[in-house]
Amino acid sequence: MTKRSSENVVDIAQLRRSCGACALSQLCLPATLVHDDMLRLDKVVSTQRPIEAGHELYTDGAVFHNLYVVRSGSLKTVSNSANGTEQVLGFHLAGDVVGLDAVANDRHQCTAIALERTTLCEVPFNAINTIAVQIPGLQQQLYRLISREFVRDQQHLSTMGRKQAHERLAIFLKSLSDRRRALKLDPMLLDLSMSRDDIANYLGMVFETVSRLFGRFRDDGLLEVNRRSVRILDYDALSLIAAGSQDEQTASQKKAR
Amino acid sequence: MTKRSSENVVDIAQLRRSCGACALSQLCLPATLVHDDMLRLDKVVSTQRPIEAGHELYTDGAVFHNLYVVRSGSLKTVSNSANGTEQVLGFHLAGDVVGLDAVANDRHQCTAIALERTTLCEVPFNAINTIAVQIPGLQQQLYRLISREFVRDQQHLSTMGRKQAHERLAIFLKSLSDRRRALKLDPMLLDLSMSRDDIANYLGMVFETVSRLFGRFRDDGLLEVNRRSVRILDYDALSLIAAGSQDEQTASQKKAR
DNA sequence: CGACGGCTTGAGCTTGCTCAAGTTCAGTGG
DNA sequence: CCACTGAACTTGAGCAAGCTCAAGCCGTCG
Numbered sequence: 259m260t261k262r263s264s265e266n267v268v269d270i271a272q273l274r275r276s277c278g279a280c281a282l283s284q285l286c287l288p289a290t291l292v293h294d295d296m297l298r299l300d301k302v303v304s305t306q307r308p309i310e311a312g313h314e315l316y317t318d319g320a321v322f323h324n325l326y327v328v329r330s331g332s333l334k335t336v337s338n339s340a341n342g343t344e345q346v347l348g349f350h351l352a353g354d355v356v357g358l359d360a361v362a363n364d365r366h367q368c369t370a371i372a373l374e375r376t377t378l379c380e381v382p383f384n385a386i387n388t389i390a391v392q393i394p395g396l397q398q399q400l401y402r403l404i405s406r407e408f409v410r411d412q413q414h415l416s417t418m419g420r421k422q423a424h425e426r427l428a429i430f431l432k433s434l435s436d437r438r439r440a441l442k443l444d445p446m447l448l449d450l451s452m453s454r455d456d457i458a459n460y461l462g463m464v465f466e467t468v469s470r471l472f473g474r475f476r477d478d479g480l481l482e483v484n485r486r487s488v489r490i491l492d493y494d495a496l497s498l499i500a501a502g503s504q505d506e507q508t509a510s511q512k513k514a515r
Numbered sequence: 516m517t518k519r520s521s522e523n524v525v526d527i528a529q530l531r532r533s534c535g536a537c538a539l540s541q542l543c544l545p546a547t548l549v550h551d552d553m554l555r556l557d558k559v560v561s562t563q564r565p566i567e568a569g570h571e572l573y574t575d576g577a578v579f580h581n582l583y584v585v586r587s588g589s590l591k592t593v594s595n596s597a598n599g600t601e602q603v604l605g606f607h608l609a610g611d612v613v614g615l616d617a618v619a620n621d622r623h624q625c626t627a628i629a630l631e632r633t634t635l636c637e638v639p640f641n642a643i644n645t646i647a648v649q650i651p652g653l654q655q656q657l658y659r660l661i662s663r664e665f666v667r668d669q670q671h672l673s674t675m676g677r678k679q680a681h682e683r684l685a686i687f688l689k690s691l692s693d694r695r696r697a698l699k700l701d702p703m704l705l706d707l708s709m710s711r712d713d714i715a716n717y718l719g720m721v722f723e724t725v726s727r728l729f730g731r732f733r734d735d736g737l738l739e740v741n742r743r744s745v746r747i748l749d750y751d752a753l754s755l756i757a758a759g760s761q762d763e764q765t766a767s768q769k770k771a772r
Numbered sequence: 773c774g775a776c777g778g779c780t781t782g783a784g785c786t787t788g789c790t791c792a793a794g795t796t797c798a799g800t801g802g
Numbered sequence: 803c804c805a806c807t808g809a810a811c812t813t814g815a816g817c818a819a820g821c822t823c824a825a826g827c828c829g830t831c832g
């Protein structure tokens with residue numbers, strides 16, 4: 259199980275257990291640590307067995323024990339309100355830290371569900387807090403991480419505030435692309451792990467609208483869409499729409515709609 | 516300037532400078548501290564002169580130095596996107612901590628604007644970090660504070676996801692009411708410090724819609740509306756609408772719309 | 773192969789947006 | 803003190819973006 263160099267599609271799969279060897283360390287807790295400190299971190303972090311698609315990592319209301327770092331795969335976080343309606347709060351890719359919502363009350367405020375087979379590092383919050391007292395860099399990094407999630411949510415709020423549905427979808431696709439670029443993956447090829455329904459919910463619309471918009475972006479030459487496999491053909495045009503360019507025409511240099 | 520006992524409308528105005536004597540301490544950083552630790556905190560916290568309505572506390576992009584705790588008055592935080600559109604991210608009342616968005620990058624990610632004459636405590640982040648290392652309770656409290664803001668934003672995201680405008684407004688009014696209750700103020704009387712436009716922006720609609728909804732809630736006997744002075748007449752009905760009760764009729768026991 | 777879930781596409785309708793006119797109120801100056 | 807002004811708010815009418823409902827398609831899995 260430790261050596262599986264056969265799977266070279268994503269080199270993340272080759273990662274060994276230790277934080278020092280992890281390709282994600284720049285995005286994760288050890289970002290600012292020196293080697294010695296990293297070893298101490300290594301002692302408390304463990305890798306879990308993979309979670310299968312559709313399974314829960316934690317549930318709304320569960321007692322808080324661990325933070326998790328996504329190593330491969332992806333998750334969604336969902337808050338379920340009183341009357342049974344769900345709201346997708348975010349999608350979490352490799353390098354993202356999930357579970358920070360629970361720091362406030364010692365209980366998780368949302369449910370985390372794997373969108374595909376997903377591997378994670380488990381970081382016991384108490385343990386990391388204890389060693390963080392002795393490692394100022396780690397302390398700081400923890401603050402930054404929580405705050406980063408906070409800022410991400412604020413950006414999402416700004417997205418939700420935008421009235422036009424096609425702008426919201428463009429922002430979403432662009433952000434996925436940018437996140438892939440940060441992970442050194444092809445930013446033009448999106449392999450969506452989430453359903454149209456998840457995307458729609460996340461962006462505050464219905465899934466039919468998402469589907470129609472994919473069709474429209476395809477017709478306008480912005481995307482190549484094949485179910486969950488999406489190729490960005492015109493990143494600049496997409497960016498223009500995301501930025502709120504008044505007419506999509508200018509953006510795509512096309513006339514059909 | 517130190518003694519202005521004339522202003523007894525809100526007893527917050529009578530607060531002395533020290534954290535120990537502050538009526539808000541339960542909501543603020545010192546929540547979990549013992550007396551001795553509080554004295555150390557006192558040393559770094561200072562009270563600023565009031566900010567007038569419409570003035571900025573900090574601007575998007577400004578270098579991060581301080582957190583602020585609202586003592587009296589209120590603020591809005593706003594993110595301005597590329598194409599000039601603004602998004603109101605939140606409203607901040609007495610006891611709220613603002614500025615936490617800047618922890619991620621050492622720069623503020625949004626602009627904070629006073630909605631009325633507002634007094635604040637200024638907490639230098641570096642200083643508090645330094646003493647937090649020695650006071651575990653304070654450390655923990657800082658984490659909780661950031662995480663609390665994060666959770667609040669997630670709740671707001673769930674609100675924005677709800678399709679019906681009247682549900683969003685009901686949630687907003689209910690939350691204002693609940694926050695007033697937590698501050699030991701009359702929860703049925705809302706003195707809105709923000710404009711219809713601010714509310715609309717915050718909830719992702721246009722100001723005319725907010726105005727119309729106030730009218731509808733008034734007609735349905737839920738509210739008494741007099742410009743910015745709003746009295747909640749039927750809190751339970753409002754809660755039902757906020758929770759997504761399918762028909763407003765049931766909630767308000769009225770027929771007119 | 774059939775059945776099911778996820779997706780696409782169409783037609784019609786409703787909510788909330790746009791544009792526009794009118795009202796109220798606080799503040800200002802005569 | 804009152805008239806004037808401008809900002810904030812209210813209200814109306816018409817329109818369209820996106821929702822609802824519905825039917826059909828495609829790919830996967832048992």
